[in-house]
Amino acid sequence: MSSASAAGGKPSGSASAIAAASTSGYHILKIDGYSRTKGTPNGEALKSSQFAVGGHRWRLSYYPNSYKSDSADYISVYLQLDENVTEDVKAQYKINFANLVEKQPSWTSRTVRNFPSQGIWGYPQFIKRENFEKSEHLKDDCFTIRCDVVVIHDISTKETTAPKFVSVPPPELNQHLCELFKTEKGADVVFEVGGETIAAHRCVLAS
Template sequence: MGACKTASTCSPDEAQGTHVFNILGYSKHRGMGSKHDCYIRSKSFTVGGLDWAIRFYPDGLETQDHISVYLELLSKRTKVRASCDLRLVDQCTGLSSSVHKTGPRLFSFDDSTRFAPQFSELKKRSEIEGEGSVYLRDDRLTIECMVTVMEKPHVADTKPFPKIDVPPSDMTADVGRLLEEKEGFDVTFIVGGETIEAHRFVLAMRSPVLKAELYGPMREARPGQYITIEDMQPAVFKALLHFIYTDSLPRDTDLEGHKDTDMVQLLLVAADKYALERLKLVCQSILCEGLNVDTVAMTLALADQHNCHKLKDACLEFMEISDDMDAVVATQGFKDLKATCPSLIVDALEKRRKFRKA
């Protein structure tokens, strides 16, 4: 079952408002001075539940070459995230153009951040009062200020993430049906006097050895001819074919129940012969789980003969920690191993000696 994936969404909530401040008789307000207290303040307006105002300095603030305009937070003991857009209105078209944008940032009533912008030179006086200026008509200047207050973000409820379930792969089932339905066979094997049919392309796809035999320069048979398999029982070859087609062991055997050890051993030999490495590992795993004092010596010999290094190590480790080595030594498998491959016995006893010392 796949991991559950859910999603939630955070979206900003904001309040927005625009205040229009008309400065009539613009020229008559000149001469106030360029100090901090020489300004005209608009009436307060509310955005996001807070009070704001526009400050206009006709003679500029600290410089007379520019006019100065500020947005001011009026609500006391308040901190809020907000942005603003100060604009001047074209008196001919009624359209406005931005001259300054701030934020989003923190506005705090208790310090200088209650003002925006943070500088005094908003617009050159010559651009407003000069000939051809569109901002000043009939001695009137119009300032717009758009304020956006960032409120607490809205987080939507958790929802399951959209997903489309994909069923497990059924390719092996489809290939397995080729063997069950007995259609399209194009190669025949004679195993222990029994005739067994199969598909060349499936065998070649799964086994490099069979691919060489069926399609290589030294191929054993052409369509319509027979391939004889020596030294293999029909049941083992059928189990081998079942694994080739389905990547699993036959259900009608007790191979995975560890009872038919002889069949697993024969299947391991067949897997080694046809270079079916995964089947070889499956057989090693079954034999490893079934190790006991009666089977360990025989399994060790088999592992050594067919280059099953993991199974060989498992057998040596079993002997190393076994509490009943006398029973192992008494088995026919141990006697055969001692006669055919004494070096393995030496390895096993040496490992056991070191283990006992430790």
């Protein structure tokens, strides 16, 4: 027990907060003429235009016949940091068909990835081509994907104002009622008992 508590004084308090600042953004990529992209060799990508999120430049890489040879039956989609950096960029991302964006899981389940210079992270098995070509995502030989990105900036600790606690005094209702009885202040009822008169208050009697 601290000396302040032992002496009956008020304990001192302080507070702090850990803040992880971030910047979010998204990019929409439309593939118009899907059937004509199917001839792209395995491991070769068709890239989006460059876009900026969180002070960094990015691109989406679409692999019609997968990024890896062991997943050649799949479409792959990757997010690439399209610049050279001295330190890895920390970011979260999620890529989905644009018509499914509202159904995507929350950011709380997304791992923060470290993107080095020209580094990529993504989905080697985004969707199997056979299933994709029968799905609602492909319409008139076109489909659209959306990539959401959250760039994590420096994490810092800051001092904040400690919550203030108000000391509530002990109840004094009994003392107040006793004082009313002694002084007869505000009395509006009189009882006669054994030849003596006793002043009282209607509100107290009613309660």
